[in-house]
Amino acid sequence: MIINCVAYQNGYKLADIQVGEIHLYIHEPDCFVWVALADPEPVELEAMRKEFGLHELAVEDAQHGHQRPKIEEYGQSLFVVLQMIEPLDGDLNVGEVDIFVGKNYVLSVRSRAKRGFTDVRNRCEAEPELLQHGPGYVLYALMDAVVDRYFPVLDALETELEDIEERIFANQAVRANIEALYGLKQKLMILKHAAEPLLEATSKLFGGRVPQHCAGLDDYFRDVYDHLLRLNQSIDSMRDMVSTAISVNLSLITLQESEVTKRLAACAALVAVPTMIVGIYGMNFDYMPELRSPYGYPLVLGVMAAIDGYLFWRFRKAKWL
Amino acid sequence: MIINCVAYQNGYKLADIQVGEIHLYIHEPDCFVWVALADPEPVELEAMRKEFGLHELAVEDAQHGHQRPKIEEYGQSLFVVLQMIEPLDGDLNVGEVDIFVGKNYVLSVRSRAKRGFTDVRNRCEAEPELLQHGPGYVLYALMDAVVDRYFPVLDALETELEDIEERIFANQAVRANIEALYGLKQKLMILKHAAEPLLEATSKLFGGRVPQHCAGLDDYFRDVYDHLLRLNQSIDSMRDMVSTAISVNLSLITLQESEVTKRLAACAALVAVPTMIVGIYGMNFDYMPELRSPYGYPLVLGVMAAIDGYLFWRFRKAKWL
């Protein structure tokens, strides 16, 4: 599905154009075309391939989807794959945006993702002095948007971890916490798969030799790189904390079992000792003088109560009860 | 066993030829011979060595088998070792394909693997404009096929992990899960051994200085490299998740034991307290007025029921029962 197809000149929007008109604009000086597709049909991609002269292997990748994030040069053009991570029913949905950048065109192909890039286009059109940089700037704007959208996802995961931590130390919902920690780790892996390969790829867009369409935008791409670095560091820290939380949780479960065992032992003692005593006076010996005494029964009851009282006090002191 | 022995010119198949005729074609311009062996006898390999002038160390490696994946240059020729991973009765079978690539020939030697490369040859013959690139393109086609066949194996392992996860959190088949996680880890190591060394080796086939037979095919070998990178990343993630699953599983087992202990404690209490009480009235004291009362027995039964009812309610509330 074609979302947008717009021609720009010197940073200003010329017109919404038809796919068939692209070749009219693409060879004008200082002019470039920015096309946005979403979940395209093979035939649409094929049309684009012809219109822009895209490399076959790149188009194939875009067709198949499920690529790892990467930035590749095919001759004069750049092929960029980004993953879009969107929360969906407590899980993370992994979408993809493939961007083809050439001298006079940008083609973005979004797949399996809800949120589009209309806001990016609007912001770009509002700053013609920046958009004047051409397709490279559009690439930056799209990458920046995708990376910036990772942060709320990460924040949500951090909040989730904090909630779990709280429940862990409050001894609540032990079983659910374990499952939640495992799920959190899975989500962190998804985010890591999106961010880590991109980090290395982005590092080639500034500094030393850069693809020609990105020339002069070093400060911008370094900014994206910096965000990715921060993101990766936070992901790694969180993975570390999740592992720690899992072992801490195990310690707490073991500790709790130990406490239950102590309690069980204490209660057993409180019951078993009187049981033994009453057993003694249930014996049928002919000659048991205590049994004859009128004070025998209350005395035995008293002794039993006293012993239990003493045991109870001992166990309390030892924090077994 | 010789599977195929075919001569090609300018990307088109010339003829199925005999081993003895190879030298007739091998020196023709724009002509190359592609031979496929499977589990060859030493004498067959020796014949090939003479026919193509292969390096002794490489042939020895192919003879012995059980090499690690690698790409080595012997003078003008390339020697490539790939591992073929095939599922076999719930386990992974590790086969091997050794590929010798020279100016005018490709020799592939498949060992201990069921599935051959007839589909690769057919696809190549169907695209003469690509096969025209010569032996380097055949190498690409074979590597691409081998690497692509890793993915269904990985997918199967991922499904296996998901199944185990489900059973873990449903508290089913605990002992079997542990064994399954261990087996999964072993299979991941096998896959890793096949994919990791290849990643580094493949990186030398594009970019900077490349072996001469691979020149001009950078985009293709980069594509293989990219698949390997994705594969390796997925393997590493899965290994991480397997480790996490093992510790999460331990937590759940410990938790379950803790729950059993609680239940044991609760049940013991429900039985032990009445036992103590009935013991009291089993004592043989002469002077126990309760024993004389006609309401004694029902009252004691009632008290016992009341205590157990109260305890049961308490344990339920504390989730011990």
Next chain:
Amino acid sequence: MIINCVAYQNGYKLADIQVGEIHLYIHEPDCFVWVALADPEPVELEAMRKEFGLHELAVEDAQHGHQRPKIEEYGQSLFVVLQMIEPLDGDLNVGEVDIFVGKNYVLSVRSRAKRGFTDVRNRCEAEPELLQHGPGYVLYALMDAVVDRYFPVLDALETELEDIEERIFANQAVRANIEALYGLKQKLMILKHAAEPLLEATSKLFGGRVPQHCAGLDDYFRDVYDHLLRLNQSIDSMRDMVSTAISVNLSLITLQESEVTKRLAACAALVAVPTMIVGIYGMNFDYMPELRSPYGYPLVLGVMAAIDGYLFWRFRKAKWL
């Protein structure tokens, strides 16, 4: 809020000046202006941007805050982000100081941190022969101060770890220890986030090619680098020890449970055996000769005591009691 705005010449303080006068001093030879802001309003930052001609992306970063520590070059000027770690109610407060360094100016922007840099300024003014080096030296002085302030934080964490270790091996406050270890790990991660990115960044300020304002100060920045290296190493060691402490703690909890179980078993035996014996003599068989004997009762009591005495001795020897 503007804290200070001072002009210096040849290392000596010229005058406290107004923001509006900055441009008068900034183009004088051997003269530079050092401005300190704390939690500035956007409008203050904007004024500074105009006065000093700061880069937009850098100012944006300073505006947003919550950057990772970094050192970036924007044309002729340097932009440095440092994190300030201050203990706050048993937790760690993360502040930030952003430093802009140009040929004739230093601007430090402190956010979310209590302690300022008045002591740094005083020390600098007391050593004019060093301050003569210009803005680069001020940058060193600020970085040195920030890094030096990490050490007491680390020392406090080390003391905390030692306290926890002591309690762990004294078997005290088991549950609190687990929570404390987890909290300690979190604080170490905060410190690591401040120190680790800075280490790599600082390494670019001495040795090979360095930003022009830092030229001639290699020995000084190497000193800062050295401190950071030591800090990072200590943090890594502590993280390792915390992990070890967590597993050691788990071992001790498990061990303790094992001891409780042994004790429970021993006590149960001491009570259960006599209970069984008294049960025997509570049976109602007509023909039980022992019941008739006048020595039966004391004998049984004696046997019970003897058995318990023996068991007690055995359990003591086996350290179960």
Next chain:
Amino acid sequence: MIINCVAYQNGYKLADIQVGEIHLYIHEPDCFVWVALADPEPVELEAMRKEFGLHELAVEDAQHGHQRPKIEEYGQSLFVVLQMIEPLDGDLNVGEVDIFVGKNYVLSVRSRAKRGFTDVRNRCEAEPELLQHGPGYVLYALMDAVVDRYFPVLDALETELEDIEERIFANQAVRANIEALYGLKQKLMILKHAAEPLLEATSKLFGGRVPQHCAGLDDYFRDVYDHLLRLNQSIDSMRDMVSTAISVNLSLITLQESEVTKRLAACAALVAVPTMIVGIYGMNFDYMPELRSPYGYPLVLGVMAAIDGYLFWRFRKAKWL
């Protein structure tokens, strides 16, 4: 002890010679002397040092022994230290072979190892066209032999691991398994200490600049390197699997305890409930109509059996018994 002292020319054995004659051969063109010592006396080493002009530090290392594997250049000569790993009474014996390689000589000094290199010498003498390469080829032959001897050791460890795995999952010899896994890890560390440093050292004998005596033998040393790489990878995998086996084993022990606890709980219930019931009818109340009935006793026995039957069925279903 001198094992062999032989002079070679153009790859063919000239004669077994005396130590005192070495200088007569060592300066002949195309001629070299290969001396093999085993557990030499200091005086023997000193004689060699003088005869060949060895570097003092290298001879000192050979004298002391217990070096880490390494390859060092002392001027025109090479000094190579290899560890020989031999199984000895279920443990691994670490021997050492120090090799001095010069223009016209090879001196190998074997210490604390049983198996010598007679087979290597025989194979070399059988292939004069290869031995013609001179001392460098002898070095390759010795290194190749040492590295090849690591593989059966590794295979034995792999078999050991498989045996332990089997016993683990068959729940046999739990305590012995733990000890065996620990011992296996120790042996892997020994093997790793032998193989890992050698890997890096060997990488300097082919490819770029190589020591002069190794020139022209790149393919051979790359082969050794390749074997070492495979060895190291296998060692790392095994270490990983041993760690996994240890945690899996812990899970199984914990699981088993959990099962024992369940069983204990079930059995306790089967006994405790009837005990409570018989206690009821052991009470001495005057008014207990059941006691009077002739069906009382069999009924109670029946009820008890019924309850236990029901409980048994419940526990069986829940897999507690």
Next chain:
Amino acid sequence: MIINCVAYQNGYKLADIQVGEIHLYIHEPDCFVWVALADPEPVELEAMRKEFGLHELAVEDAQHGHQRPKIEEYGQSLFVVLQMIEPLDGDLNVGEVDIFVGKNYVLSVRSRAKRGFTDVRNRCEAEPELLQHGPGYVLYALMDAVVDRYFPVLDALETELEDIEERIFANQAVRANIEALYGLKQKLMILKHAAEPLLEATSKLFGGRVPQHCAGLDDYFRDVYDHLLRLNQSIDSMRDMVSTAISVNLSLITLQESEVTKRLAACAALVAVPTMIVGIYGMNFDYMPELRSPYGYPLVLGVMAAIDGYLFWRFRKAKWL
């Protein structure tokens, strides 16, 4: 405190000299002064700074102490920090030696360490042909001595680990073992902090560009490097083994608990079953024919013994008892 202050020429000792005379010797050709301080007063260091023209930052470091091991160049002079590890009451004492090396002088400053370097000086003076190399050789001799002294410390830790291992597998002193393993890890960290930073620093003293005073001593510094490499490797292995020992120990504790639980269960069964039976015959039913029989009592005792015998045999076979 000044320990020694000696002038050397061409490797031979000239004279013990006064601090005030240093400048007389320091400018003589082929002459150098070697001063040794121990726990110096600030005033002594200040005197040295003036006498030798030391860099302020280096002197400050030596003054403060507690530096990490490092090798730094300040203009023409070298500043080396080494840590001295000495066993002290079962713990490790961390001392420090700071070495300043210039063209004609060596100054060693030892702090918080008992053992001095008199033996090093004696050995150097005994080999004038080596001492002739000048201050660089003295630096080597000191570094070699410090590094060599790490080995007995490491050996002691290895012996400690072996002792703990033995106790672990003999099931002795479980609680003490855990504490010992933790302490061992702490000591390994101390040793690691001393050795690891030094490894990297030493690597710059041989091979490529080296500080001028170390020129021509490559073989010697490589020897020190080699020792450090071995040390580091051993430390890393030991850390790995300590971690493994901790988890193995946890497994053994858990296993032991499992065995105690089994034993408890078995003993409970042996007592509970007879208790239930005697309970039956303690019931007060009018109609219980067994009670009337003269064989009832011995028969019941026999049945109880038989059941317990059978249970005992079963438990023995299952290794529960």
